[in-house]
Amino acid sequence: MxxxxxxxxxxxxxxxxxxxxxxxxxxxxxxxxxxxxxxxxxxxxxxxxxxxxxxxxxxxxxxxxxxxxxxxxxxxxxxxxxxxxxxxxxxxxxxxxxxxxxxxxxGWVPVKGDDWHATGSLEEAAALLPALGRRVFLTTGRLGLAAFAVAALDELWFLVRSVDAPEAPHPARMAVLLDRGPFTLDGERELLRRHRIDVVVTKDSGGPATAPKLTAAREAGLPVVVVRRxxxxxxxxxxxxxxxxxxxxxxxxx
Incomplete structure (x- = not known):
């Protein structure tokens, strides 16, 4: 077989x-x-x-x-x-x-205290950001960054986490964190604090490996933009x- x-x-x-x-x-x-x-x-x-x-x-x-x-x-x-x-x-x-x-x-399911904003695409997620925050933790991977490389987001700062280094086009103001899950809750808390993140963007990938960022965002009272699968x-x-x-x-x- x-x-x-x-x-x-x-x-x-x-x-x-x-x-x-x-x-x-x-x-x-x-x-x-x-x-x-x-x-x-x-x-x-x-x-x-x-x-x-x-x-x-x-x-x-x-x-x-x-x-x-x-x-x-x-x-x-x-x-x-x-x-x-x-x-x-x-x-x-x-x-x-x-x-x-x-x-x-x-997929992930929101719980009490979550401030989730569901979207159908990366482009829709990008359009929501100016009203939600100025320092973005972008955890959607290195592919699809072109959706955030638009003039309307030039004043926002992005922390992009991915396994491999992203290529252009990408956001105008960006720092890259090369890392691979699973991630810990303490690590995600410290990352949000150190980079003064005020909004998180993620795909609904599901699973426990990258879920701690959702808990850390909930504890910090941060909005999370979630792209539906x-x-x-x-x-x-x-x-x-x-x-x-x-x-x-x-x-x-x-």
């Missing part, structure tokens, strides 16, 4: 680890796992199993890869905001007649944890 995991997330790595352990059981000795990484991070954390890096050439290219490599099951465990590849996966799986499962960590393609089955994905995959194998 050949499983292709579209990964790059902590959940994808955990699923690959579970499959590596599961493959030692007598009933699953023929299990083969290929992990596909987009290649957008220079030093990714590699999961167990075979690893390929780079794109497929759209839905048609992915469908051809599925056929050529005799893939039996496709699991989309990409980042919740990697919307394009998810739609390509749905089209490719349908074309190649391969079962598809989407693994998505649950895109929907999973219609008709695709979704699970929210690697263990549930493993259970589904084993049922497919049997």
């Amino acid at each position: 050949h499983v292709l995991i579209l990964g790059g997330t902590a959940e994808a790595r955990r699923l690959a680890e579970l499959l590596a352990a599961e493959g030692t059981r007598p009933g699953l000795r023929a299990l083969r796992v290929t992990n596909s990484l987009a290649g957008r991070v220079s030093t990714p954390r590699l999961p167990p199993g075979e690893v390929r890096v780079g794109g497929f050439g759209g839905a048609e290219g992915l469908a051809e890869w599925l056929r050529a490599h005799r893939v039996d099951v496709l699991i989309d465990a990409t980042h919740p905001f990697a919307g394009t590849i998810s739609f390509h996966a749905a089209r490719a799986a349908a074309a190649a007649h391969v079962p598809l499962l989407a693994l998505r960590r649950p 895109p929907a999973v393609p219609e008709g695709v089955r979704v699970v929210d944890g690697p263990e549930e994905a493993l259970h589904w995959l084993v049922s497919q194998h049997r």
Whole structure:
């Protein structure tokens, strides 16, 4: 059984680890796992199993890869905001007649004391900022910074946190913090205090690795602009944890 995991997330790595352990059981000795990484991070954390890096050439290219490599099951465990590849996966799986499962960590939910401002895009998030603060903690990653590189935001100062250094276009007044989660609550509290942050911008990535910034912002009474995640393609089955994905995959194998 050949499983292709579209990964790059902590959940994808955990699923690959579970499959590596599961493959030692007598009933699953023929299990083969290929992990596909987009290649957008220079030093990714590699999961167990075979690893390929780079794109497929759209839905048609992915469908051809599925056929050529005799893939039996496709699991989309990409980042919740990697919307394009998810739609390509749905089209490719349908074309190649391969079962598809989407693994998505649950989104964040506001609690009492949160001052969240939900938006549908980075551009909408940028438009809200002048009315919310002057010193912005921007945690949406290095891609998409062009949305904040507009004249209307030239007077604002941005602290941009990302794994790799961002490229232009980016905000006119900006400091870059290269770091990778998981982050601690004490660390996020100190970061907000040291940089005198008065508004936070984030995508609804979900999961615990980067959630402490939300708690720190709530404690400090800061507004948080939250970009809503895109929907999973219609008709695709979704699970929210690697263990549930493993259970589904084993049922497919049997």
